[in-house]
Amino acid sequence: MGENKRLRKRLRGLEAQIERHWAKIREEESKPLPDWGLVRKWEREIRVWEEERKRLIRRLKGS
Numbered sequence: 001m002g003e004n005k006r007l008r009k010r011l012r013g014l015e016a017q018i019e020r021h022w023a024k025i026r027e028e029e030s031k032p033l034p035d036w037g038l039v040r041k042w043e044r045e046i047r048v049w050e051e052e053r054k055r056l057i058r059r060l061k062g063s
Helices: 003-029 036-062
Strands: none
Touching (some): 003 036
16 A cells, blocks of 8 residues: 555544544533543543644645
């Protein structure tokens, strides 16, 4: 698999994972007693993935 194809595949996977986590956050926040610890954990993971996403986009533009 070519480098660009591999990067695009990883990018799509990250974007899907980020969206799943946002859905979990929305679901948890709609509960009468949300578990804020879980929400913070998911938000932290999203931030890490967003940074990786930015790095992948830079690598794709540099190719």
